[in-house]
Amino acid sequence: MKRALITGIAGQDGSYLAELLLANGYEVHGIVRREALEDPHHRLLNIQHILRDIKIHVGAIDNHLSIYKIISLVRPSECYHLASSSFVSYSFEDESSLLANNFTATHALLAGIKELAPECRVYFAGSSEMFGDARISPQNESTSFNPRSVYGISKLAAFHLARNYREHHKLFVAAGILYNHESSRRGYQFVTRKISSTVAKIHLGLENRLELGNIDAQRDWGYAPDYVVAMHAMLQQEKPEDFVIATGVLHSVRDFLIEAFSVVGLDYEPYTYVNPDHFRPGEVVPLCGDANKARNVLHWRPTKTFGQIVREMVEFDIARLEKK
Ligand code: F7E
Numbered sequence: 001m002k003r004a005l006i007t008g009i010a011g012q013d014g015s016y017l018a019e020l021l022l023a024n025g026y027e028v029h030g031i032v033r034r035e036a037l038e039d040p041h042h043r044l045l046n047i048q049h050i051l052r053d054i055k056i057h058v059g060a061i062d063n064h065l066s067i068y069k070i071i072s073l074v075r076p077s078e079c080y081h082l083a084s085s086s087f088v089s090y091s092f093e094d095e096s097s098l099l100a101n102n103f104t105a106t107h108a109l110l111a112g113i114k115e116l117a118p119e120c121r122v123y124f125a126g127s128s129e130m131f132g133d134a135r136i137s138p139q140n141e142s143t144s145f146n147p148r149s150v151y152g153i154s155k156l157a158a159f160h161l162a163r164n165y166r167e168h169h170k171l172f173v174a175a176g177i178l179y180n181h182e183s184s185r186r187g188y189q190f191v192t193r194k195i196s197s198t199v200a201k202i203h204l205g206l207e208n209r210l211e212l213g214n215i216d217a218q219r220d221w222g223y224a225p226d227y228v229v230a231m232h233a234m235l236q237q238e239k240p241e242d243f244v245i246a247t248g249v250l251h252s253v254r255d256f257l258i259e260a261f262s263v264v265g266l267d268y269e270p271y272t273y274v275n276p277d278h279f280r281p282g283e284v285v286p287l288c289g290d291a292n293k294a295r296n297v298l299h300w301r302p303t304k305t306f307g308q309i310v311r312e313m314v315e316f317d318i319a320r321l322e323k324k
Helices: 012-023 034-038 045-050 064-074 092-116 150-168 191-203 224-234 253-263 292-298 306-323
Strands: 003-007 027-032 055-058 078-081 121-127 172-178 210-212 242-245 272-274
Touching (some): 003 064, 034 055, 078 092, 191 210, 224 242
Parallel strands (some): 078 121
């Protein structure tokens, strides 16, 4: 039986991946922070329904000793390193935790796998933010990196470390360069969930305004459950490689607003307030991915359109609030 270890199992991607691996007959182990067990109702919400089927380990991912202990206990055949600080923050206060969670943690994991489970296949979660102020669009695996946020820099440093372990230590490490991917399990700090949850509240008369930053910002938004299929496929290949995972279609935050409000039969304008304080510095080039390599090698395809993703998120949030 294949045994998988997932860091960040309680997050959006971790929860969908755990479901996928369980359906494929894996024994699934996941790492969560101690605080998650203190507030399981909220922090383990995405995996409540599968808690009985998986094995949870408490650990600090940026602590080498803690990670080593878990790897030596689990002895995984596949490891998916999804845990990271994923909000693209521009605040100085967040920089050191970003570097610890995204770079030091990746080092702890790779070093632990090398020492204790060198046959284990590793997936590293890279990000389109590594391209930053990209010189060409769309970007693919050969596009040069030019990160513009500390988040992008931390991911790129960890990505180079992962490549180093692949090339010099001969570990099977594959990296996904994932563009934005959304679902009803997305965190509320991200713009798509902020919109879907607020639209649901407006529809139910619980809220009457939605404050946003730059609504002309554009993103390549895909469907999270599709993206975990690509992660799994990367580890089933003969050799480890890197893959861009994206839809190749750009939409603006304004497009998302129009779609989301249309689900409840409203026009977005009377409810939406643009606050320039929320604009991000240096957000210049809209990142759009070219996933042809994943299409050809992994036979991977996005399954949902932008409109279907937005509708699913808004309808989920309405049903969630109605239940409350
Ligand atoms: O912002 C604009 C904002 O925070 C999307 C993470 O998964 O994808 C994600 O990072 C866009 C940006 O995601 C608000 O300026 C406008 O242009 O939802 P987001 P992100 O920063 O793109 C990448 C690929 C990752 O790797 C990350 O981990 O929306 N925007 N108004 C806003 N964004 C937020 N959050 N809130 C607003 O009010």
